[in-house]
Amino acid sequence: MTNEQLSGWMDGEASAAEAEQIVKNLAGHGGSREACKLYWLVGDCLRGDFPRGNDLCDRVMTALETEPTVLAPIVHKAEQKRGRWMSLAAAVAGMAVAAWMGLGLWTPPFQDEAMGLARQRGIQDQPLAAAVSPAEILPDDRSYLMAHQASAVGVPMAGVAQYIRTVNVEQVGGAR
Amino acid sequence: MTHLRMILLVGLALAAPAAFGDEAHTWLLRMNQASRSLNYSGTFVYQSQGRIETSRIVHLVDASGEHERLETLDGPLREVIRHNEDVQCFLPQDRIVVTDKAVLGRQPGRLITKPATLSEFYSIRLGVQERVAGRDAQQILLEPRDEMRYGHQLWIDVASGLLLKATMLNEHAGTLEQFAFSEVFPGGNIDHEKLKPSVLKTGEWRVINARGVELRPEDLEWSFRKLPPGFRGVSWVKRSVRRGDASTIHAVFSDGLANVSVFIEAAAGSLAGATQSGPVSTGSTGVYRRLVGDRLVTVLGEVPLGALRRIAEGVERRAK
Known part of the structure; x- marks a missing residue:
């Protein structure tokens, strides 16, 4: 090498x-x-x-x-040049939202038409535009925790643990 | 960059011993680099308060940036698909998908936490070398220098720099939570097919947008006067946390390792009497509440209760 x-x-x-x-x-x-x-x-x-x-x-x-100074074309490797801690922390946010969704706080899908549920067919092929607010279906304190986890930044060391933590909370919530 | 590194490598070789006097810092930097630049896949286990959760992760970096897929292996399937800061979370059981922008994508300049800065608030030193997930790992110990934060132990893969295991410790050195890879494969080629959701994305799905509205800290009517040393603001958004209220202010503060959220909202209806304080049963995360006039302040984070209380007591409405 x-x-x-x-x-x-x-x-x-x-x-x-x-x-x-x-x-x-x-x-x-x-x-x-x-x-x-x-x-x-x-x-x-x-x-x-x-x-x-x-x-x-x-x-x-x-x-x-x-x-x-050497003048030469710049080769862009955009995403690889981003700030430190990006990967883990961004993943943290993603998983936190997943856990947010997985809390068992949701009303059954399509149960309440008045909530303005967005229905889409073939979601991979269409823009994800119509949406409802998480607050509409997150009725208790666990929504604070999930919002916190979804916004956590700069957790480089225990980053993976950070988003798994929210999954763990789901089990707490589910037991309630 | 390649040639520059070559030139500098030759010129700086003799300086290496002094430069690596604090080897623990170098390990942290290396871990950080590996986490964002390496392809890897693996299975890991999270433990807290007697509960265990197993998940699988795949991470790929290509010309378009970072791709990541994470799925839970216990209980109902939950999947997270991320491409750079765009996140989609699938809950096939309920046919729900959540869209979000990773907060870091909006604030790229706020993410840098240097070991030198961390060391002002944590004592950082090398631990032992031992095996984790069948791989040689270097343990790094981060011990808090005050009572405002918890301690951490990290195990970093000697070969790749990836974080293999992490524990968070309370003030009595008791384990609050632990994450550990049981199996991990750093480097190598990862098929893009492994980054696609496994669920069949046809039929009707409910779509939820979890994004908030970003705020400028100078526009807030609130000040945070008692932040523990080292904590600084990293995010300010207005978002929906409770039904019918889209105006909750959510501020996030971090010392580089620990995060604390402060929620400020109208103390109306069912919230009017919600002034009790105390931890919630979520392992390492505590909650403290305080009424400030007609507003309810909720402080939540992975720090000792004393730190939460201090932060809550420092939340004040700015004088006009």
Whole structure:
């Protein structure tokens, strides 16, 4: 495994097969793991995720400032460049809503026409436009909890646990 | 970026020992990178207060961004399909689908939580190396520096950087909740078919929009004067929480690990007498309520009750 391959993988440029092989190689190659650490740290410094004043970051930024500017087309890898914690936290929001829906708080589907239920056929093929408010069918305190979980951010460490927590709450609610 | 990294790698190699003096921080950064950039699939178990829930997750990153599918394996099927910030939640049993925008998609700049910042409020250090889900894992310990937050233990996959296991601990080092992969496959190719909902999406479904209306904090008539150290606002929306009231203000505060929600709404009808405080039986999440004039303030989050009380007592209407 070359450093070019390693860096390409970290930039999301490796194929699935290459990525799998690189991950396997990393497991048994301490030198590559150290290189990874450096790459990641360099990336953090470049994005400003590490504060200036950190010795290494200062060296990185100084090195950058002395590098010649290269004018070249920008390759967009938009979603991979988003902020830290995005993946887990976004997933958190998604699952929280799922749990919100799974609380057993709902009236049976189509039972109350007066609630303005949106009916759609082939939902995958049509815009999801007509909707009713969750508040209309979330009658008790658990709706606060679900709204909280759906809005949770910056939970990088226990992120997965965050949205599973809401599923767990469903069991509490269902027992009531 | 590739060539730049190469140049910097050579130039900085000698600086590595000093740079990694705090190895625990590096593990957290690596975990963070892995969670958003790696393909992976797996099954994990969540435990809290004697209850257990098993779920399966698939995560794929391609040119269009992130794709994710999550399904519960116990009880009625629930599925979540996410493409970047667009979320659809399927409840096939009730033929309901919920649409939402992941809150982070609207606030990309507010998500960064640096280990250096976290370390102001948590003591972060390396733990042991042990096996989790059949893989070598590095344990990271985050111990709160005050009584305003809970502790965390993380186990990070040595090979991939993925989070394999996490526990939240109360002030007596008792486990409030635990998540752990029982099986995980980082890297590799994931078939897009695995990211599609398994339910048959024909016939009639009820669609519910769970999105709120985003607010600017400066437009709020309320101030939050007693936030614990390190907590800052990350989200302000107006949303429906109760039937017939679409004007509840929902503010979210975070220290980077723990989240606290503050709901402010009219204390009318059945809410008028709802001023009791105390935890609810949801494992790690507590609730504290307080009446402020004609408004009911509900504070809820994964922090000790003392922190909830402090936040609630600091909610005040701004002087005009």
